[in-house]
Amino acid sequence: MKVNMTSSMPGCVFEYCGKVPEAIYKPEVFRSPLEQAVYNNDLDTFKQLVREGHEVSVKLKIGQMSCIEFAAMRGLPGILSALLDDSINANTLKQYFSLADVVDRAYLISHNKAIFFDQEALAEANRYEAALYTAIEYNQPQCVEIMLQHLGNKELGKHNFYTKDTNREQLTAAELACIRGHSECYNLLVKRNELKPQ
Structure with a gap:
């Protein structure tokens, strides 16, 4: 089962085939103090809010951009x-991304529908790949490394990106890093591919 949610991901590099317009991640209001902590790169406050019971989910956004992608774009590894x-x-997605076989992933989803659909774990899983590509586009190697660790065995898809003024091409993560000249990001992606079981 392959669910592609990239067409409904406002504020995402996939929507713009490259850099996201600044207006997309300009917050008019913060719907959660966690969002403000993310925006201000205030990890101590973020952790304190989590201890106080604030819920971390894919619904957290800066403007129209998910907080995960915002942190990847800005280079906020903590x-x-x-x-x-x-x-x-977190635990469900760790299990999901540890599975190399798409059938195993589909089985996990079918037996955890409440988590994947009601709790939006599937939407969050799609944001992981978007965050990886965001970190590559904005040359944030520390964030690329974090996303690769969390993406586990997931086979990364190809996505449309502008390669010249108006040319768009379907690129792998490594191809995007290479075209952009982001060598640290590229090396991390190549290393991951070399370590993956064939």
């Missing part, structure tokens, strides 16, 4: 790790 590790779906 915040990014906290968003992933403290998510209400």
Whole structure:
């Protein structure tokens, strides 16, 4: 089962085939103090809010951009790790991404529908890949490394990106890093591919 949610991901690099317009991640209001902590790169406050019971989920946004992608774009590795590790779906997604076989992933989804659909774990899983590509587009190697660790065995898809003024191409994560000249990001992606079981 392959669910593609990239067409309904406002504020995402996939929507713009590259850099996200600044107006997309300009917050008019913060719907949660966690969002403000992310925006201000205030990890201590974020952690305190989590201890106080504030829920970390894919619904957290800066403007129209998910907080996960915002942290990846801005190069906020501490915040990014906290968003992933403290998510209400963290354990389920860790299990999901540890599975190399798409059938095993589909089985996991079918037996955990409440988590994947009601709790939006599937939407969050799609944001992981978007965050990886965001970190590559904005040349944030620390965030690329974090996303690769969390993406586990997931086979990364190809996505449309502008390669020249108006040319769009379907690119892998490594191809995007290479075209953009982001060598640290590229090396991390190549290393991951070399370590993956064939």
